[in-house]
Amino acid sequence: AAASSLGSTELSASWFERAKRSLAGGISSSSRLTSTGPDPYPLYMRSGSGARIRDVDGNEYLDYLLSYGSAVLGHAPPELTGELTKVLATGTMFGTCNVPEVELAERIQEMVPCAELVRFANSGSEAVQGAIRTARGVTGRSRVLKFEGHYHGWTDTLAISNRPAPEETGPHDAPHSVPHSPGIPTGVVADVVVCPWNDPESLRAVFAAHPAEFAAAICEPIVANNACTMPDPGFLDLLRDLCTAHGTALVFDEVCTGFRTGPGGAQTLFGVRPDLAVFSKALGGGLPIAAFAGVRELMEPLATGYVKHGGTYNSSPLCATAASLTLARLADPAVTGRIEATGQRIMEAIRRAAKDHGVPCAVQGVGAMFQVVFTPDGTPTRAYRDTFRLDRHRYDAFRHHLLLQGVHTNAYGLACWFVSSAVTPDELDRTCEAIDVAFAGLAGDDD
Numbered sequence: 001a002a003a004s005s006l007g008s009t010e011l012s013a014s015w016f017e018r019a020k021r022s023l024a025g026g027i028s029s030s031s032r033l034t035s036t037g038p039d040p041y042p043l044y045m046r047s048g049s050g051a052r053i054r055d056v057d058g059n060e061y062l063d064y065l066l067s068y069g070s071a072v073l074g075h076a077p078p079e080l081t082g083e084l085t086k087v088l089a090t091g092t093m094f095g096t097c098n099v100p101e102v103e104l105a106e107r108i109q110e111m112v113p114c115a116e117l118v119r120f121a122n123s124g125s126e127a128v129q130g131a132i133r134t135a136r137g138v139t140g141r142s143r144v145l146k147f148e149g150h151y152h153g154w155t156d157t158l159a160i161s162n163r164p165a166p167e168e169t170g171p172h173d174a175p176h177s178v179p180h181s182p183g184i185p186t187g188v189v190a191d192v193v194v195c196p197w198n199d200p201e202s203l204r205a206v207f208a209a210h211p212a213e214f215a216a217a218i219c220e221p222i223v224a225n226n227a228c229t230m231p232d233p234g235f236l237d238l239l240r241d242l243c244t245a246h247g248t249a250l251v252f253d254e255v256c257t258g259f260r261t262g263p264g265g266a267q268t269l270f271g272v273r274p275d276l277a278v279f280s281k282a283l284g285g286g287l288p289i290a291a292f293a294g295v296r297e298l299m300e301p302l303a304t305g306y307v308k309h310g311g312t313y314n315s316s317p318l319c320a321t322a323a324s325l326t327l328a329r330l331a332d333p334a335v336t337g338r339i340e341a342t343g344q345r346i347m348e349a350i351r352r353a354a355k356d357h358g359v360p361c362a363v364q365g366v367g368a369m370f371q372v373v374f375t376p377d378g379t380p381t382r383a384y385r386d387t388f389r390l391d392r393h394r395y396d397a398f399r400h401h402l403l404l405q406g407v408h409t410n411a412y413g414l415a416c417w418f419v420s421s422a423v424t425p426d427e428l429d430r431t432c433e434a435i436d437v438a439f440a441g442l443a444g445d446d447d
C-alpha cells in the first residue's frame, strides 16, 4: 500500500462523541452525517488557508469540497480578510438598508444576463424559496416543475425527488413526486411535478399534460448534486421554449454554477437566459449570503410589495462586502479561466490514471466543478436513474485513498469536486499524484 500522509484523527473522534451529547446526531446538517473520514466519524476542520484545510489533529488536506464551492478564492483569501476585519470593527449588521448591498446588486446586474433586479437572502434554500414564491405570486399558479435528482435546498417547497430510492421512483416518463423527508405536507408534494432530466419527449409530454399550469420550472443547469450531469445539447433551449410557450417562469438554480463556471454563470455558458436565477456559494466567497435575481416583469411585484420576501440578516454589511470583493475577482475572466484550467487538469489526471490502472469510470462536468462516476462501462450519466448503476463502494474507496494522500473531496459520490483559484502549481501536481496513487489503490483492491 502507498504511504499515507494522514496521521491520527483521534481528536475528531472524541469531538464527535462529545458533540452527540448536545447536537442532534452530533451534526448541524444532515449531509454531514455522510462526511466521514477513513474512520466512522466526521473530520473536524479547524482552519483553512488558500487551497488547504487543517483538521483538529493537525492533518492538512488540499480541499476540493471548499464548503460546497463557497470558498472559490480559497480559504481566508487575503483580498477579503483585511476588509472584513474592518467591517467587524464597525458593526456587522444593522437590519437596515446599507451601502454594500447596493454595490453588490449592481455588480450582479453587470455580470448576470437575467439579473435586471436582485434580492438577497442568506442561504441557497431561502433564495430558492424567494424565487418560487415570486413565480407563484406573479403567475397566480401553484404547480412547479422540477427534475429528478436535482437539489434545491432543504425547505418543504422543493425537497422532493432529489434522491428518491429506486423502488420509490415510479415510471421513467412520469416519476413519482417523492418527499425527501417525513414532515413535508402532502399538498406541497402534490404541487411539485417531477420530470426526468435530458429527456425531451418526457419534457414535452409533461407540459402538454399540464398546459399553462406551472408557475415555474426549476433546474440545476449543471447538476452539481447529481454527479455533475451535464445538460444534453439543446435540452436547456427546449426547456426555455416550453416555459415561454406556457407562461412558466424558467428558474436556473445557479447556487453551484453561479460566478464559478465563468463571470455570468451557467446562463452565459449555455447561452440560455432564464427568467429567474438563484445564487449562493461562490457569491459569498466563504460567507453566508444568497440572492435571487430576474427579469423586471417578475421582480417588479417584489418592488411594489405585492409579493413579500423578508429576512433580518439579508445582505448584512459583512456578507455583502465579502460578496462584492469576491465578485470583483470573479468578474475577471482570467480568474474563472484559471479555476477552469486547474479543474481540467485534475479531470485529465483522473482520466489518465483510470486508463493506466484499468478502472472504468467517466469524468463529467466542467473544470470548475466535476465528478468521477464509476459506471460499469465508463459512460457518463445523463439522468438521475443512471446513477443507480454506479459503484458507490468504489467511489467511497477512491475518496478514502485520496484522503490518505491528503486530498479532501466530497464524501457523497453524487456531489462533486469544487476548484478554487488558490491552487498553486505545486498543489496541482500533488493532487494529480494523489489521484494516480488512489487509482493504483483501486486497482489493487480488485486484485
Ligand code: PMP
Pocket: 068, 122, 123, 124, 125, 126, 128, 151, 152, 153, 154, 220, 224, 225, 253, 254, 255, 256, 280
Ligand atoms: N441549490 C443547489 C443547487 C445547492 O447545491 C444547494 C446546496 N447544496 C442549495 C440549493 C441549498 O443551499 P443551502 O444549503 O445554502 O441552503
